[in-house]
Amino acid sequence: MAGSSRAAQVAQFFLVLVGVAVAVALGWMLFVVVPEGNLARLLGVVLAVLAGVVGARAAGAIASSRFAGYDVAEVAVEGPITRDGGGSTFPPRPGGASADDVVEQIERADEDANAQALLLKLNTPGGQVVPSDDIRVAAERFDGPTVAYATDTCASGGYWIASGCDAIYARDGSIVGSIGVIGSRVNAAEAADKLGLEYERLAAGKYKDAGNSLKEMTEDERAYLQNLIDGYYDEFVERVTDGRELSDEQVRDTEAKVYLGEEAESIGLVDELGTKRAVKDRLAADLGVEEVTVEEFAPERNLMERVRGGSQSVAYALGAGVASAFTGEDGQGVEGVEFELR
Incomplete structure (x- = not known):
């Protein structure tokens, strides 16, 4: 080769x-x-x-x-997974994984006749539900062998993605798993009382403001939000059981714990442990060649996008990201509640 x-x-x-x-x-x-x-x-x-x-x-x-000199496309998923690569801070924290960018890279690799296999490099603690699933679906649609390679961390949303690949490789020291969903909110009701702030409800629909941080949550609202989290969890378990050929009981027994590489392999969350060299050997065997050459696919950004990304990094470095915002983008949140694969 x-x-x-x-x-x-x-x-x-x-x-x-x-x-x-x-x-x-x-x-x-x-x-x-x-x-x-x-x-x-x-x-x-x-x-x-x-x-x-x-x-x-x-x-x-x-x-x-x-005359391309490669036959494997490598796409990286690094940092917290969101729709646009930012976080729930203003301005967005730079350095996250943009699901839209990753999907675009995978689709571009799928359309490239030279890219016969996909190497998905994962170093992420997880992130938003729907963006994570978008990446998984794109990887599943790739026409050729797909291997997920967990480097430092492949947890929660990262594992949601990896479980859709043909094989998962990790290192001995990789952190893998965290098959669970978390919902969080800030309870600022007591602080609002001390400041003399009063929450006045103007809404149509009993649960429209469920989770609002300025009021105490009722038991009905808590049960409603917990039901949403349970629904996401059931979907996560189903994704893993389908992709890893594990039983529902085996997946739920992990109780959203993380595992080091060797233990993750022993319980079936990982196929093999090894370096990137081992991953390339696996892909060479899948493609029936002696050796593969890997090409890194990066996001295609125009000048304005590069400038905007640089300005976000500078703004965050200067401390402008201290104010938090709670979003409902992609169905991830209800009022002040965020649902994440973390």
């Missing part, structure tokens, strides 16, 4: 050179030879160079497509 990779690189380089030569020759004929006069020739030289650049880019794109 290493020899074929070098051959692909040589072929790419040769094709780019041919593209540059053809483009420059064409530009020279069109803009230098044909026009008359010094100004026209000077302009022609500039246009010929530009034509060469365009030709190089076009030839490079063709070469990358026809």
Whole structure:
């Protein structure tokens, strides 16, 4: 496989050179030879160079497509999983896993004829329910072998995703599991009383403001919210039993605990322990080749998105992320309650 990779690189380089030569020759004929006069020739030289650049880019794109030096796409899920990679702070905490970005990368890999297998690298404590499931569904739809590789942490929402892959690998020191759902709210009712704040309810529907942090929760509201959490938990258990061929009882017996790699393997949460080299060997066997070459797929961002991401990082570093906000995005929250796979 290493020899074929070098051959692909040589072929790419040769094709780019041919593209540059053809483009420059064409530009020279069109803009230098044909026009008359010094100004026209000077302009022609500039246009010929530009034509060469365009030709190089076009030839490079063709070469990358026809002579790609990889056969496995690697997509990373790192940090807390949310819809856009932010958190429940303002401004959003930078560095989380954007489900939309990860799904886009997996779909792009699936459309790439060179990417015959998917390596999903996971280092995440979990996150929001629906975004986690979006990533899992995208991985399940990938047309080819899929292997999840847990590095430091593959917990909760991360394991929700991993359980949909054909195999799960981890390290001895990896933290794996946490098959559970948590709902949380801030009870600020007593603080509001001390500050002289009074909650006035204007709502239609008995449970519309269930979980609001400025009022005490009734037993009916508590039961209602607990029922939602139980529903998410049942769905989580079902996902794991389907993907891992474990029984419902085996999954529930974990009681949302986390395990180190060796114990996670012994109870069936992980298939094998090993480094990335072992994962690549597994994928090579799946594809029937001696060795695979892995290409990292990263989010495609335009200039404005990069600038916005940088400004968020600066703002958070300056301490602007201290104020908390409670969201109901993607059905994750009801009033002040957040439901997360953590």
